[in-house]
Amino acid sequence: MSEIHGEILIKGGFIVDPAQKIDGDVGDIAIKDGKIVDKVSNAAKVIDAKGKVVMAGGVDVHSHVAGPKVNVGRLFRPEDKLFKSGIAHAPTRMEMGFSIPSVLKTGYDYARMGYGFVMEAAMPPIHAPHVHEEIHDTPIIDQAALPVFGNNWFVMEYLKKGEVENTAAYIAWLLRVTKGFGVKVVNPGGTAA
Amino acid sequence: MPKLITQVGCPYCGSSCDDIEVLVSDDNKKILEVHNACIIGTNLFFHANDPTRPKLPRQRQPDGSMKEISYPEAIDWMAKTMLAAKKPLIYGFGSTNCEGMSAVARIAEKSGAVLDNCATICHGPSFLAMFDNGYPSCTLGEAKNRADVVVFWGCNPMHAHPRHTSRYSIFPRGYFTQKGQMQRTILSVDPRQTDTAKLADVHLMLDQGHDYELFDAFRTVLKGYDIPDVVAGIKKETIIKSVEIMKKARFCMIFFGMGCTHTDGRNHNIDAAISLTRDLNNHTKCSIMAMRGHYNIAGPGQVWSWIFGFPYCIDLSKGTHAHMNPGETSSVDLAMRDEVDCFVNIGADAGAHFPIQAVQHLKKHPFITIDPNFNMASEVSDLHIPVRIAGVDEPGVVYRMDNVPIQFKSVIDGLPGVPSDEELFDMVYERMCELTKTEPVWLAAKEDRKHPTNISAVNEA
Numbered sequence: 183m184s185e186i187h188g189e190i191l192i193k194g195g196f197i198v199d200p201a202q203k204i205d206g207d208v209g210d211i212a213i214k215d216g217k218i219v220d221k222v223s224n225a226a227k228v229i230d231a232k233g234k235v236v237m238a239g240g241v242d243v244h245s246h247v248a249g250p251k252v253n254v255g256r257l258f259r260p261e262d263k264l265f266k267s268g269i270a271h272a273p274t275r276m277e278m279g280f281s282i283p284s285v286l287k288t289g290y291d292y293a294r295m296g297y298g299f300v301m302e303a304a305m306p307p308i309h310a311p312h313v314h315e316e317i318h319d320t321p322i323i324d325q326a327a328l329p330v331f332g333n334n335w336f337v338m339e340y341l342k343k344g345e346v347e348n349t350a351a352y353i354a355w356l357l358r359v360t361k362g363f364g365v366k367v368v369n370p371g372g373t374a375a
Numbered sequence: 376m377p378k379l380i381t382q383v384g385c386p387y388c389g390s391s392c393d394d395i396e397v398l399v400s401d402d403n404k405k406i407l408e409v410h411n412a413c414i415i416g417t418n419l420f421f422h423a424n425d426p427t428r429p430k431l432p433r434q435r436q437p438d439g440s441m442k443e444i445s446y447p448e449a450i451d452w453m454a455k456t457m458l459a460a461k462k463p464l465i466y467g468f469g470s471t472n473c474e475g476m477s478a479v480a481r482i483a484e485k486s487g488a489v490l491d492n493c494a495t496i497c498h499g500p501s502f503l504a505m506f507d508n509g510y511p512s513c514t515l516g517e518a519k520n521r522a523d524v525v526v527f528w529g530c531n532p533m534h535a536h537p538r539h540t541s542r543y544s545i546f547p548r549g550y551f552t553q554k555g556q557m558q559r560t561i562l563s564v565d566p567r568q569t570d571t572a573k574l575a576d577v578h579l580m581l582d583q584g585h586d587y588e589l590f591d592a593f594r595t596v597l598k599g600y601d602i603p604d605v606v607a608g609i610k611k612e613t614i615i616k617s618v619e620i621m622k623k624a625r626f627c628m629i630f631f632g633m634g635c636t637h638t639d640g641r642n643h644n645i646d647a648a649i650s651l652t653r654d655l656n657n658h659t660k661c662s663i664m665a666m667r668g669h670y671n672i673a674g675p676g677q678v679w680s681w682i683f684g685f686p687y688c689i690d691l692s693k694g695t696h697a698h699m700n701p702g703e704t705s706s707v708d709l710a711m712r713d714e715v716d717c718f719v720n721i722g723a724d725a726g727a728h729f730p731i732q733a734v735q736h737l738k739k740h741p742f743i744t745i746d747p748n749f750n751m752a753s754e755v756s757d758l759h760i761p762v763r764i765a766g767v768d769e770p771g772v773v774y775r776m777d778n779v780p781i782q783f784k785s786v787i788d789g790l791p792g793v794p795s796d797e798e799l800f801d802m803v804y805e806r807m808c809e810l811t812k813t814e815p816v817w818l819a820a821k822e823d824r825k826h827p828t829n830i831s832a833v834n835e836a
Contacts, residue, residue, distance in 0.1 A: 248681075250778065257680040260506055260699055267684075269695040275816050276484060278684035278697055285681045308514065311772050311780035316681050319477055321816075 189214050189222040195231030239298020247288050248302045248316035250309045255282040289321035302327040310360035326363035384783035385416040386766035388536045389667035389776035397786045413537035429761040430790050449760050454806035456741045457486040460717035462692045466706045467723030469493040469669030472771025475796030476678040481804045487692040491706040492675035493723050494687045500636040501665045502686050504645035511652050513662040514777045520549035524624035526562040529634020530666045533570035582608035584639035590647035597654050627661040671773035710736050719743045726751030762796050763789040
């Protein structure tokens, strides 16, 4: 990711920062080169936040927004777009779908709600490139993904034999090759048992 | 020393074999040997060595001849032509990577184009059936490791997907199929005596165009009802025997091809096939899969679903939202009604595969081909822009016929100055934004995009 340059002044919003016990005070936030600073020059881009909440971007720790299972939903439901999609205006791209939004609608909607990060909580390891491709095409928000281990045949075999170190080594390898952020375990042994 | 590159993906059919080994020359410029691939895949790699491969765009001149022009000139002409058109049609994408498919979506949106892929003339009817009836499918790995009964309905992998049978469907030994071919019962449903049919234990040589009746007869027998003595030219006993084989399978796998999607019944045939799959799951495990043709023809179905929500026939001419209605917004129908006023053919050959009347209509308007090689479409084009070959001198993600994404490698250096599809589309998009005095909508991740910001740098590289 390239560095963010320039100065921004967010003026007149209700600032919320629990860590510093700031609870809705009206004030200004100055940003320089991507970091919050005491003050910025007159050349700063001014954003009028009057009447709005100014806070750190929201973090959604568990969501299903990218990858094969949501894309099957998009593909299977052309009717989810008919009369249910937003109307695109510059400078945004088209935003399609309602119950299963396109990656563009997903990014824009999360940003509108004040989110900055979303965790895709189920990445099938074999489909990892698909998940990363969708993350790549999702605007504005940051995303990461958790590889699914719940019904993983190798994990179940290792655990059955009591080989804990092999289990750990296998999980570590899979996390690395899928560029996973953490381990997702759901309904262990549920489908393949 | 020549280098052996392993785990290379093959840029030919929907099996997207990823076990190819390629021996390349020391300077990374020539392919010397290709191991493991079928004869067609092998030749596709060797095509990259061809010294006559186009290295510059070629534009049609008033006297009908083609003249080489620079990339910036070609990009400028393409951007202006597409912006001037009321309804351009962008078609192809069977043979390029997903990065290109994502990049072209920006151009399509900007120019209010119709975006379509080769599914429109092959597995489009399968999509329609999936919309109506779902798609109880699996991966090719599951087919290899579990299937003990394999049905090839209207497809001939021995010719169309040469390594499909040895890697996944007839011969390989898998986890629950350790005896390989010995353990598998093969049914072939085909009006022709194909090489796949010759391998089958039962060949149902049905009357051509009567697939729906036969699917219906299978379902009727499976539900315990009587059928006429002969259905679709197949004897009642043969149908009952075949249904028994499928019913008694531990895991039944149905592969279907264009013998189903492009014969009488079309999407209704696939609808019936999916219903048969569902019915069989009352007795055993059964799964179904479309035999997709090109190595990444499953790709646009995925990429455009996550961008626009539709897999093909995507009309963006409204400018505000996408609209899909095959028959109305499908390439051949649009061309036959002469409803598009600019045609862009990318990584496919509409010149060879569209009906001649459709090509004649398209030829009345600006006709652009983007392809690494000369083909029938490039030779009738007003502008031919060469690009790198995805899977040979350009890496990228492709989707196998079971929608499993595979990271393809580049095995040799690309031709100097020749961009990838993605780079070319990004440059055309940038030019369109310059011409319309609008801000390009790059995604955050696009800040580290590959292409140089200065177009002329491409030609000097």
